[in-house]
Amino acid sequence: MSTEQASAGGCGAPAGGAPVSAAKDAGTQAVVQGRVTKDGSAVATGYARLLDSGGEFVAEVPLGEDGGFRFFAAPGSWTLRVLAPGNVRAERTVSADTGKITELEVAV
Amino acid sequence: MSRSDVLVDADWVEAHGGDPGVVLVEVDEDTSAYDKGHIRNAVKIDWKADLQDPVRRDFVDKAGFEALLSERGISNDDTVVLYGGNNNWFAAYAYWYFRLYGHQSVKLLDGGRKKWELESRELVTDVPQRPRTSYHAQEQDKAIRAFRDEVVAAIGQRNLVDVRSPDEFAGRLLAPAHLPQEQAQRGGHIPTAKNIPWSKAAEEDGTFKSDDALRTLYGGAGVDFGKDTIAYCRIGERSAHTWFVLHELLGQPNVKNYDGSWTEYGSLVGVPIEIGDGK
Numbered sequence: 001m002s003t004e005q006a007s008a009g010g011c012g013a014p015a016g017g018a019p020v021s022a023a024k025d026a027g028t029q030a031v032v033q034g035r036v037t038k039d040g041s042a043v044a045t046g047y048a049r050l051l052d053s054g055g056e057f058v059a060e061v062p063l064g065e066d067g068g069f070r071f072f073a074a075p076g077s078w079t080l081r082v083l084a085p086g087n088v089r090a091e092r093t094v095s096a097d098t099g100k101i102t103e104l105e106v107a108v
Numbered sequence: 109m110s111r112s113d114v115l116v117d118a119d120w121v122e123a124h125g126g127d128p129g130v131v132l133v134e135v136d137e138d139t140s141a142y143d144k145g146h147i148r149n150a151v152k153i154d155w156k157a158d159l160q161d162p163v164r165r166d167f168v169d170k171a172g173f174e175a176l177l178s179e180r181g182i183s184n185d186d187t188v189v190l191y192g193g194n195n196n197w198f199a200a201y202a203y204w205y206f207r208l209y210g211h212q213s214v215k216l217l218d219g220g221r222k223k224w225e226l227e228s229r230e231l232v233t234d235v236p237q238r239p240r241t242s243y244h245a246q247e248q249d250k251a252i253r254a255f256r257d258e259v260v261a262a263i264g265q266r267n268l269v270d271v272r273s274p275d276e277f278a279g280r281l282l283a284p285a286h287l288p289q290e291q292a293q294r295g296g297h298i299p300t301a302k303n304i305p306w307s308k309a310a311e312e313d314g315t316f317k318s319d320d321a322l323r324t325l326y327g328g329a330g331v332d333f334g335k336d337t338i339a340y341c342r343i344g345e346r347s348a349h350t351w352f353v354l355h356e357l358l359g360q361p362n363v364k365n366y367d368g369s370w371t372e373y374g375s376l377v378g379v380p381i382e383i384g385d386g387k
Contacts, residue, residue, distance in 0.1 A: 045225055046225075046226075047193075047222060047226075049312075050285050050286070052273070052274065052275065054274070056273065056274055056305065057273070057305065057307040057308070058273045058275065058284070058285045059273070059284045059285040059286040060194050060195070060286075060307075061138075061194075061286045062138055062141060062193055062194075065144075070286065071285045071286050072283070072285055072286065072287055073281075073285045074275055074280050074281050074285075083222075083226060083312070084226070085225060085226050085227070085228045086228070087226075
């Protein structure tokens with residue numbers, strides 16, 4: 001998914017729910033992306049939420065078929081929270097920088 | 109208007125989703141979600157391809173809305189139950205849209221697709237075949253839709269509720285954080301607007317908070333319930349969710365959604381803009 005495709009969306013829409021292929025170049029964005037796995041396999045049903053440093057909700061995306069998610073954040077510290085069926089919850093703190101892709105794999 | 113008039117829960121949908129006179133409609137931010145699996149008997153409306161004018165920045169017109177609903181097999185008398193992902197964000201937008209064109213019986217599935225999925229309820233891929241109808245829409249109800257001049261005139265007069273995230277309100281971000289941050293516009297917010305992110309109205313599972321919690325949320329952030337209100341976000345979808353909360357759940361009489369929202373306002377020449385965090 002290129003940034004051009006994603007920006008064609010509206011108030012929200014990522015270009016699709018299909019696999020979230022990893023961005024190769026952050027450009028001027030502060031990208032936070034990764035995968036959610038359980039026992040080494042992708043968690044394809046679930047949601048990733050991005051919270052700011054004050055714990056305030058900023059955005060939420062459904063996980064892709066490969067368990068993938070991606071956010072275009074601003075530089076700074078963020079919390080990533082994963083929700084999945086079976087009352088599965090996981091949380092990671094992550095810092096984002098302009099021009100950088102921050103990758104994280106979340107095992108639940 | 110009360111909560112039971114405008115919300116149904118998942119058990120109700122499992123029991124009545126296939127009843128005659130009930131039409132389930134999925135409207136998702138992720139427009140491919142329906143194709144991967146949806147609630148049995150649900151049809152799909154694509155918020156962009158179906159609801160937006162393909163050329164101008166506006167909604168499909170009355171004739172276009174009639175053609176859409178007729179093709180999906182929705183009648184004027186049907187009870188339409190909308191649901192979608194991300195706390196019903198786009199489903200609430202479609203709800204506002206159905207009201208804009210005068211549909212009488214429309215409800216949201218509380219919690220939407222997220223709660224349904226997190227509870228591991230059934231999703232199917234069969235697409236229901238509904239016979240064509242002859243849907244008749246009303247003229248747009250301008251009592252629930254605000255335009256730019258009205259918004260400028262409302263500064264310092266009415267409640268302006270900016271429902272974007274704090275970083276967008278302050279001007280540090282120009283879009284939600286799952287979208288790229290390039291836009292040809294200024295960052296910030298409309299002076300005198302209160303920043304109450306739309307997502308605060310929902311619990312983490314996507315259901316709406318209680319009426320008391322909602323009143324405390326908006327009242328505590330400076331919304332004067334004795335005044336008229338205009339809600340806005342970036343392009344009018346998150347603010348449709350807040351419109352639903354204020355108008356449909358809390359029963360506030362004069363609430364409008366400014367669908368031009370920040371992509372219009374932040375591009376206007378000469379209008380006042382404030383930057384920085386909420387006061």
